[in-house]
Amino acid sequence: MNKEAEPGGTGLPAHERAYRDLRDRVLFGALAPGQPVTIQGLVEDTGAGMTPVREALRRLCAEGALQMLGNRRITVPELDAAAVAELTEARVALEPLLAARAAHLAGPEEIDALRAIDTALDAAIARGDVPGYLKQNHRFHSRLNAVAAAPILTSVVDGLWLRFGPSLRVVCGQVGTRNLPDRHKDLLTALARRDAQAASEAMRADVEQGMALISASL
Amino acid sequence: MNKEAEPGGTGLPAHERAYRDLRDRVLFGALAPGQPVTIQGLVEDTGAGMTPVREALRRLCAEGALQMLGNRRITVPELDAAAVAELTEARVALEPLLAARAAHLAGPEEIDALRAIDTALDAAIARGDVPGYLKQNHRFHSRLNAVAAAPILTSVVDGLWLRFGPSLRVVCGQVGTRNLPDRHKDLLTALARRDAQAASEAMRADVEQGMALISASL
DNA sequence: TGGCCCAGAATATGATCAAATTCCTCCATG
DNA sequence: CATGGAGGAATTTGATCATATTCTGGGCCA
DSSP states (O other), X not given: OOOOSOTTSBTBOHHHHHHHHHHHHHHTTSSOTTOXXXXXXXXXHHOOOHHHHHHHHHHHHHHTSSEEOTTSOXXXXXXXXXXXXXXXXXXXXXXXXXXXXXXXXXXXXXXXXXXXXXXXXHHHHHTTOHHHHHHHHHHHHHHHHHHHTOHHHHHHHHHHHHHHHHHHHHHHHHHTTTTOOOOHHHHHHHHHTTOHHHHHHHHHHHHHHHHHHHHHTO | OOSSSSTTOOSSOHHHHHHHHHHHHHHTTSSOTTOEEOHHHHHHHHOOOHHHHHHHHHHHHHXXXXXXXXXXXXXXXXXXXXXXXXXXXXHHHHHHHHHHHHHHHOOHHHHHHHHHHHHHHHHHHHTTOHHHHHHXXXXXXXXXXXXXXXXXXXXXXXXXXXXXXXXXXXHHHHHTTTTOOOOHXXXXXXXXXXXXXXXXXXXXXXXXXXXXXXHHTO
């Protein structure tokens, strides 16, 4: 039937592969804010055809990860203070909702999985591994959102993450892995106690801390 | 080859025209929930080429207006109770923020424009004009969001509207234009008084009333 | 009922056309 | 004589199309 979930990723459509490849580049900082993104450049880099790359770009633009300038040019958005403020407002409004839902629904095995990711995250911080931190941090929140079982809210929040991914990468490149937001311990204990209120608060603190970091680097 | 042979040739690229056409169909109920959407059907309907239609569909899918089934099929999403609950949560979390911002920024001319739209909306309700109501209601909220000058929040909220557009059309077709949400008067007076708190409350009431209507029709 | 085959639709490719930026040249002016 | 700007050609990039290929779904037959 479905031949998805193939290890290695080969076997799913080319435009889907191109999309995930590009999205990971945006999320984990392979692309810098303000950098122009050309179709033909991506075609050469990824080896994919032109049409799949185009469709991947359209999807990313629709999600806000990239922006189409009027003159058929595509760039990675540069965030100004107003944009960071908006993103902070949106994240503060939405992500605590997901945390609260997760607190109601999380089972022991999901919490253990989250704890394992958080441990890997701490290890990445300890060894100053910025890409590792970004990746594990994203995995933590992504996994938490999956627990919340709210696909619409999750997709909206994923779109927000795509918007500040490049800038977060820049910040981490500047300040290293020190002073990074990590309210995950509070979050995990709140989840274990099924305390939606505390989970919500911890998430809000984590979000505000992270966005303040970006805001301070402008 | 020939591009001027088509009547009504606007200056916009074909994929942009196809996108707006399709988006309006979703927003104003030309497509029913659950209805399959085929590329070649759109090609025949709109007269556009295949590639622009494909890109428009990708954008709409990325925004949540349409959903890609795993099997290369695309349909208009059918909302269940959980989806409506999520959409309600998201709208209640975000749209009052926009209303509050608008209350701080609205000038007399913007308020007059909103009042004019609301008058046209009342007229549409009075004459039982469902498409007119949908159009004016969307124009009202869209204009209000423009006043708030928050492009990121606005684009997120626009995505939410795309998700419940088809279902709202179904509801209005069932119950007519009676009992439709219209807290716009409260909203307008709050805006005129620059009362962000009251604007926020009025928006929350409008959102909850509208979503309750959809929720009740399941 | 279960497997095979076929029609039809979606995906992917490359070619071709159009637009925009860039860079170069040339002329006017200080 | 040098410099700066306007204009135009060339290159780079994006948009569209026609077509080949692949995959899904349903009908047919054993």
